[in-house]
Amino acid sequence: MTGISPSLQELLLRLGVAALNGSKIYTLFRPFYGGIGHILMLHRVVPQKNHNSLNADIEITQKDLIDILTYFKKNNYKIVSLDEVYNILHEKRTDIKFVSFTFDDGYKEIDFLVYHLFQKYNYPFTVYLTTGFIDGTAINWWYALEKIILKNERIDFEYNNKEYCFFCSFPNEKYNTFRTIRSLFLNQYNEKNIREVFRKYHISLQEITAELTLDWEQVKKMSRNPQVTIGSHTASHHCLKALGAEAVKEDVLCSLKRLESQIQKKVEHFSYPFGRKQNGPREFAIIEQLGFKTATTTRFGNIFxxxxxxxxxxxxxxxxxxxxxxxxxxxxxxxxxxxxGYRFKRI
Structure with a gap:
């Protein structure tokens, strides 16, 4: 959809999905593509919906989460850990209809909006942590970008030797600007230059990241609960495909060692940052060499x-x-x- 604004892309997507949902044609796919279970990818759980949020696509409310949990229990799903997913696949079991909950990045609300809810019902879940977010060495630039765009009606900067200028007075303009700049940063990732953009707007990336992220005491508290799995989401949250093979190993190992030293447990599950088209056979092979039991992507699909x-x-x-x-x-x-989306391939 090159040349189409992000807001129009989303409108077309919403119309297509709404038509598919309303027609119930999707029910014809379930016997063939419904799989034996699902791994849910969630990010940030917030107390209530913020209609100004530009990161709304990675946010759900606690009520949404409760509704999702209720849905799965009502439909007789077993809520399982990633260790159980591993065992189900290894044993080739098809008798369990399961779902596993995973939360990427390690947002602070996990402690008081997710952990206590899952603890109440004794449900397992996984938190994939970017250790650099906790230690202050990595940056959550997408929420910092939201802050800049919401505060300004014009955004201009130099990035990778090219000048950019965006006018964003109205909500749809702010949304389009956010999506365009986010895509720019993801597709031409250069952390040094990203930091320069935020420095111009007097934004402290470290402060914003710290405000959003769990601290080590919260992580250690949750890890003591056997129903909580702590997984690795790298140390830097860089796109691994953009790094050399040795840099990928170093990044993942740094995260692995840091997590294990803090929680005093073996970390056996991994999630790729930006894990759809941005990772491939090289990254998968490296993660296998490092001894992980499972690793999850952002490729959309069910488990078979x-x-x-x-x-x-x-x-x-x-x-x-x-x-x-x-x-x-x-x-x-x-x-x-x-x-x-994947030309009728299941795997």
Missing amino acids: PGHWPHRLSLPRIYPIGRLPVLKYLDLLLSGALSAL
Whole structure:
């Protein structure tokens, strides 16, 4: 959709998904593409919806989370840990309808909006942590970008030797600007130059990252609960495909050693930052060499028995854009979207 604004792209997506959802055609896909279970990919859980948020596609409310949990229990799913997913695949079991909850990045609200909720019902879940966010060596630039855009009506900067200028007075302009700059940073990633952009606007990336992120005491508290799995999400949150092979190993090992030294447990599960097209066979092979049991991507899809050989590149299910989660959950889990998006391949 080159040349189409991000807001129009989302409108077209919403219309297409709404039509598919309303027609119930997606139910025809479930027997073939519904899989044996699902791994949910979530990021930040917030107390209530912020309609000004430009990062709404990675946010759900606590009520949304409660509704999702209720849906799965009502539909007789077993809520399982990633260790259990590993065992189900290894044993080629098809008798368990399961779902596993994963939360990427390590946002602070996990402690008081997720942990206590899952603890109440004794449900397992996984938190994939970027250790650099906790230690102050990595930056959560997408929330800093939101802050700049919401505060300004014009954004201009130099990035990778090119000048950029965006006018963003109105909400749709702010959303389009955010999506465009986010894509620019992801596709031409250069952390040094990203830091320069924020320095111009007197934004402290370290302060914003610290405000958003769990601290080590919270992590250690949660890790003592056997229902909580702590996984690695690298040390830097860099796109691994953009790094050399040795740099990838160093980044992941740095995270692994830091996590294990803090929680005094072996860390066996991994999640790729920006893990859809940005990672491939080289990254998967490195993660296998480092001894992880499973690794998850952001490739959209359900889990099938045939995923055992691909357990280091597992797909996940996640909310799409700003669509209401519960309304579309049946569709998301049916396999229809992944079948259409990946030319009817299941794995």
